[in-house]
Amino acid sequence: MARDHGFHPLRITRIVDETPDARTYVFDARLPYRAGQFVTVRACGTYRSYSMSSSPDVDDELCVTVKRVPGGVVSAWMHAELKAGDVLETTLPSGSFCLRENDTPLIAFAGGSGITPVFSLVKSALAATSRTVRLLTANQDGESVIFRNALDELSRSHSGRFLLRHHLDDRQGWVTADEIRSVAEGALDGDFYVCGPEPYMAFVQGELDRIGVPDDRVLVERFTPAPDSATERAAEPVPEREGTVTVVMRGDRRTVNQRATETLIQTARRAGFSPPFSCEAGDCATCMAQITQGEAKMRVNNALDEDEVAEGWVLTCQGEPVTPHVTVVYD
Ligand SMILES: Cc1cc2nc3c(=O)[nH]c(=O)nc-3n(C[C@H](O)[C@H](O)[C@H](O)COP(=O)(O)OP(=O)(O)OC[C@H]3O[C@@H](n4cnc5c(N)ncnc54)[C@H](O)[C@@H]3O)c2cc1C
Ligand code: FES
Numbered sequence: 001m002a003r004d005h006g007f008h009p010l011r012i013t014r015i016v017d018e019t020p021d022a023r024t025y026v027f028d029a030r031l032p033y034r035a036g037q038f039v040t041v042r043a044c045g046t047y048r049s050y051s052m053s054s055s056p057d058v059d060d061e062l063c064v065t066v067k068r069v070p071g072g073v074v075s076a077w078m079h080a081e082l083k084a085g086d087v088l089e090t091t092l093p094s095g096s097f098c099l100r101e102n103d104t105p106l107i108a109f110a111g112g113s114g115i116t117p118v119f120s121l122v123k124s125a126l127a128a129t130s131r132t133v134r135l136l137t138a139n140q141d142g143e144s145v146i147f148r149n150a151l152d153e154l155s156r157s158h159s160g161r162f163l164l165r166h167h168l169d170d171r172q173g174w175v176t177a178d179e180i181r182s183v184a185e186g187a188l189d190g191d192f193y194v195c196g197p198e199p200y201m202a203f204v205q206g207e208l209d210r211i212g213v214p215d216d217r218v219l220v221e222r223f224t225p226a227p228d229s230a231t232e233r234a235a236e237p238v239p240e241r242e243g244t245v246t247v248v249m250r251g252d253r254r255t256v257n258q259r260a261t262e263t264l265i266q267t268a269r270r271a272g273f274s275p276p277f278s279c280e281a282g283d284c285a286t287c288m289a290q291i292t293q294g295e296a297k298m299r300v301n302n303a304l305d306e307d308e309v310a311e312g313w314v315l316t317c318q319g320e321p322v323t324p325h326v327t328v329v330y331d
Contacts, residue, residue, distance in 0.1 A: 111196020
């Protein structure tokens with residue numbers, strides 16, 4: 001029996017303006033979730049994931065905070081159309097950008113709207129653990145710092161345990177290697193969390209690597225697919241290989257030849273379908289489908305549990321056929 005990856009109505013009770021282009025949507029729901037997790041919203045005929053900015057250890061209400069992307073299909077629609085009392089359809093919370101069970105320092109690097117899951121993690125770490133917390137936020141200017149007052153207040157109320165640094169590009173230029181090193185200094189045994197625009201994340205990860213932080217201590221949350229993700233690879237020409245993939249969606253059944261390195265979702269698109277997806281990183285399960293013939297291997301799986309995999313469920317954005325004939329059924 002698969003976990004509940006379906007969509008559920010969540011009613012908005014309040015909308016809070018955080019910055020000129022970021023808003024918090026407060027829901028009346030009491031869903032179980034862990035700090036750092038996200039829900040996937042179904043809106044405008046598509047899917048988008050949004051991390052909880054609330055903490056299950058501190059906040060009574062469940063909140064997501066959405067930055068408006070200029071021209072963005074869902075974020076711009078949410079900012080323009082949604083009001084208190086409206087209902088959004090979302091999945092149950094999921095994701096693995098969560099607190100680990102240990103007492104080591106938590107060191108976080110957040111850029112722009114990447115503060116959203118990090119804010120949740122910081123609040124939970126301070127309230128529910130005895131861990132020390134360090135956070136570097138990076139933003140274009142003072143006006144765009146989401147949760148600035150709340151973070152400053154936390155650093156005052158937890159002084160000695162919570163080290164907070166704000167970096168503003170308009171005053172300081174880009175974040176430097178020295179800033180990253182100074183936040184990490186003396187805490188290399190900690191858990192590192194990174195979330196923000198892709199170039200910022202790549203820079204932070206590169207510096208953490210250079211100063212000797214092991215890969216398995218660095219947790220990243222990507223808001224956009226990684227550069228080497230399935231989406232990017234889709235643009236490259238890929239040779240055909242022996243074997244077929246049959247895709248079934250809403251009773252429509254189409255068979256195409258396999259192509260080397262192609263994921264099942266790419267094959268489904270090549271077959272003329274528009275399969276559901278959101279993160280394309282193996283985190284959200286929006287793209288899940290069931291293999292009814294043959295086998296596929298997932299590159300990354302942060303969303304399905306062992307029982308689901310045993311039943312043939314697969315994240316199609318991550319699954320590649322490993323048998324000559326594969327049939328994949330979207331619900
Ligand atoms: C696990 C996960 C958690 C997320 N959590 C949050 C969150 O808490 N808050 C939040 O605001 N967003 C979050 N996102 C990003 C969110 O899902 C959408 O990608 C974002 O709102 C843009 O969607 P859109 O439909 O408005 O824009 P689209 O129409 O999809 O995109 C328009 C253009 O903007 C680019 N773009 C997409 N996302 C961004 C971005 N974040 N910044 C700049 N350019 C972008 C796209 O590449 C595209 O070129 C999360 C994404 C994931 C995968
Ligand atoms: S689209 Fe998110 S796991 Fe595949």
